[in-house]
Amino acid sequence: MNTSNHYDVAIIGAGMAGLAAGIRLAHFGKKVCIFERHNVTGGLNSFYSIDGRKYDVGLHAMTNFVRAGVKGTPLTKLLRQLRIERDEFALCEQKRSRVAFGPRGEVSLTFTNDFTVFESEVARQFPAQIDGFRRLVALIRTYDDVSLGAQPESARTVIRRHVTDPLLEDMLFCPVMYYGSATEHDMEFGQFVIMFKALFLEGFARPLDGVRVILRVLLDKYRSAGGERRMKCGVQKIVTRDGHADALLLDDGTEVTATHVISTVGAPETERLMSGGEAATKHPTGALSYTETITVLDREPAALGWGDDTIVFFNDSEKFTYARSESQVDTRSGVICMPNNFDFGPDAHLPEGLFRCTCLASYDQWVNLPEDQYLADKARWYAEIQKSAQRFLPPLPSADALAKATLATDMFTPRTITKYTGRLGGAIYGSPQKIRDGRTAINNLYIAGTDQGFLGIIGAMLSGISMANFHILAAGK
Amino acid sequence: MTKDETKQVVLEIIADIAPDEDISNLKSDVRLRDQMQLDSMDFLDIVMELRKRHNIEVPEADYPQLASLDSCADYLTPKFEALGK
Numbered sequence: 345m346n347t348s349n350h351y352d353v354a355i356i357g358a359g360m361a362g363l364a365a366g367i368r369l370a371h372f373g374k375k376v377c378i379f380e381r382h383n384v385t386g387g388l389n390s391f392y393s394i395d396g397r398k399y400d401v402g403l404h405a406m407t408n409f410v411r412a413g414v415k416g417t418p419l420t421k422l423l424r425q426l427r428i429e430r431d432e433f434a435l436c437e438q439k440r441s442r443v444a445f446g447p448r449g450e451v452s453l454t455f456t457n458d459f460t461v462f463e464s465e466v467a468r469q470f471p472a473q474i475d476g477f478r479r480l481v482a483l484i485r486t487y488d489d490v491s492l493g494a495q496p497e498s499a500r501t502v503i504r505r506h507v508t509d510p511l512l513e514d515m516l517f518c519p520v521m522y523y524g525s526a527t528e529h530d531m532e533f534g535q536f537v538i539m540f541k542a543l544f545l546e547g548f549a550r551p552l553d554g555v556r557v558i559l560r561v562l563l564d565k566y567r568s569a570g571g572e573r574r575m576k577c578g579v580q581k582i583v584t585r586d587g588h589a590d591a592l593l594l595d596d597g598t599e600v601t602a603t604h605v606i607s608t609v610g611a612p613e614t615e616r617l618m619s620g621g622e623a624a625t626k627h628p629t630g631a632l633s634y635t636e637t638i639t640v641l642d643r644e645p646a647a648l649g650w651g652d653d654t655i656v657f658f659n660d661s662e663k664f665t666y667a668r669s670e671s672q673v674d675t676r677s678g679v680i681c682m683p684n685n686f687d688f689g690p691d692a693h694l695p696e697g698l699f700r701c702t703c704l705a706s707y708d709q710w711v712n713l714p715e716d717q718y719l720a721d722k723a724r725w726y727a728e729i730q731k732s733a734q735r736f737l738p739p740l741p742s743a744d745a746l747a748k749a750t751l752a753t754d755m756f757t758p759r760t761i762t763k764y765t766g767r768l769g770g771a772i773y774g775s776p777q778k779i780r781d782g783r784t785a786i787n788n789l790y791i792a793g794t795d796q797g798f799l800g801i802i803g804a805m806l807s808g809i810s811m812a813n814f815h816i817l818a819a820g821k
Numbered sequence: 822m823t824k825d826e827t828k829q830v831v832l833e834i835i836a837d838i839a840p841d842e843d844i845s846n847l848k849s850d851v852r853l854r855d856q857m858q859l860d861s862m863d864f865l866d867i868v869m870e871l872r873k874r875h876n877i878e879v880p881e882a883d884y885p886q887l888a889s890l891d892s893c894a895d896y897l898t899p900k901f902e903a904l905g906k
Contacts, residue, residue: 416860424839
């Protein structure tokens with residue numbers, strides 16, 4: 345066999361899952377290559393620059409933060425498995441975040457990385473619910489959410505056994521759904537548990553320089569373990585025969601072979617790679633897509649009078665609707681992120697102020713617009729989203745205060761997501777149907793990352809680790 | 822290779838895969854799991870590092886033999902000796 349074109353493992357996609365899987369496999373002597381179509385790593389959590397300004401694609405906050413000494417959580421498992429020292433990620437904790445519901449955010453639950461704050465907020469706002477809430481939390485703490493063979497169960501059904509006030513129920517679901525759910529209206533309970541722990545029982549943090557820091561650490565580990573990667577070189581077809589992946593046809597027309605293939609590009613997307621066409625996939629595509637506005641400010645958001653919230657999850661309506669947007673953008677609910685409001689230490693701060701707002705958006709209503717219409721719609725919705733989000737922040741001193749402080753703006757739409765990540769339907773959180781054990785109909789092809797079902801950045805990395813361990817390393821292959 | 826040397830090999834691996842654990846006062850006859858937070862992923866790593874560093878194979882059925890430092894020494898020392906170490 346031609347050694348230069350044969351790998352023990354070929355990984356499709358240099359996002360968090362692909363890099364983490366690659367580190368494990370290379371560390372244990374496998375000949376590994378990661379194929380990435382884009383020119384930068386990170387996948388759904390990548391970065392870019394415009395006019396010399398650095399932006400993170402999706403990272404608001406890294407979830408799953410625990411302090412040094414707390415063991416047995418996803419973050420500490422991941423650090424051990426990838427031989428990363430805590431300090432390398434240089435994580436700085438959030439100040440505080442909120443869930444704000446009502447036309448002007450009248451009902452608000454604050455939370456920090458100290459869970460007792462959230463618990464006391466629930467007790468204050470929903471005194472009749474606190475006993476049920478505590479029972480729910482006890483159940484979540486003991487639930488085996490990393491089991492690869494757990495039976496699916498509706499999270500709404502489980503939560504209603506403990507929480508009977510629909511407002512509190514929706515206020516618990518809103519952050520959990522926005523930070524990782526690929527299913528509309530409800531979630532699988534195991535997925536709810538993963539996200540609840542990640543957001544509330546653990547917490548938010550980020551490196552001062554954002555997702556680049558995480559990716560730099562991963563790339564360094566991968567390189568020093570001997571892993572190869574080919575950038576701007578995607579996989580256009582997985583050539584299969586008799587239920588076995590024989591070869592990968594690359595974008596440049598060449599072929600490589602691999603004993604095992606790990607695909608991190610999504611389950612329906614991987615199915616398409618096998619058919620090599622545009623045909624509809626059997627595996628369902630995600631219905632949920634998003635848009636995000638990014639506003640660069642000449643001062644910190646706090647100096648505008650917006651306080652020190654790190655993240656605000658908001659909803660203005662009586663019912664919280666997490667579903668495919670019927671309008672081009674659904675501004676009723678969303679997420680505000682002010683990345684300046686992490687505790688970076690006394691002498692460290694971001695160079696400029698940042699104000700980011702995410703809302704649900706309709707892929708279909710964005711993807712096929714003529715260019716001039718697309719740009720006009722972006723401008724219109726940018727204004728609408730800002731207006732909606734500001735209802736949940738303290739009022740500004742004057743109507744034009746935000747415009748005056750604005751240095752630059754950017755916005756991504758469902759179209760942008762698919763263009764840069766290849767995710768069908770702009771579905772950041774992938775397919776509603778997760779493949780927990782990563783198996784496919786092809787005996788040497790495994791799914792890792794978003795569509796395997798461990799959510800968030802830390803989840804994506806753990807997914808890569810678990811699939812590499814389970815299918816290749818532990819199997820002694 | 823003496824049993825104490827085998828224990829040292831195992832301790833070196835644990836120090837690398839779980840740098841956040843204090844391994845200075847581990848009791849040889851007590852299960853490692855009861856003295857440290859080690860999960861199945863960590864035990865897989867002990868096995869994988871034994872293979873990578875010392876060419877020692879531990880089949881899955883024998884994982885229980887790695888429960889404590891004493892049982893590690895009993896189980897692994899003959900394997901080291903078989904390799905001429």
